Amino acid sequence: MSQQLNTRVQGVSSDARAMMMYEANKxxxxxxxxxxxxxxxxxxxxxxxxxxxxxxxxLILTITVIGSVVTFVWIIIDAFMIxxxxxxxxxxxxxxxAGP
Numbered sequence: 394m395s396q397q398l399n400t401r402v403q404g405v406s407s408d409a410r411a412m413m414m415y416e417a418n419k420x421x422x423x424x425x426x427x428x429x430x431x432x433x434x435x436x437x438x439x440x441x442x443x444x445x446x447x448x449x450x451x452l453i454l455t456i457t458v459i460g461s462v463v464t465f466v467w468i469i470i471d472a473f474m475i476x477x478x479x480x481x482x483x484x485x486x487x488x489x490x491a492g493p
């Protein structure tokens with residue numbers, strides 16, 4: 394598959410290829426906030442950013458009544474943290490694609 398992909402884009406410069414890889418894999422602020430708004434109590438926005446441990450904690454806390462209150466406060470705070478997570482995730486992606 395990788396060889397087939399390389400054959401298709403041989404005429405594309407490495408910079409253009411890197412840019413295409415970045416665009417295809419970057420995280421979206423719209424998707425993040427949609428996950429936060431509709432499925433935030435279940436930690437979907439945290440799963441989206443790869444924060445699996447805290448996402449599972451939110452999911453488990455949501456099941457309990459007291460935990461739901463804690464999770465509600467937690468997701469309100471998360472709403473302000475999403476832009477920083479997005480910036481960090483996309484910066485890390487760009488560094489990985491650019492290589493050493």
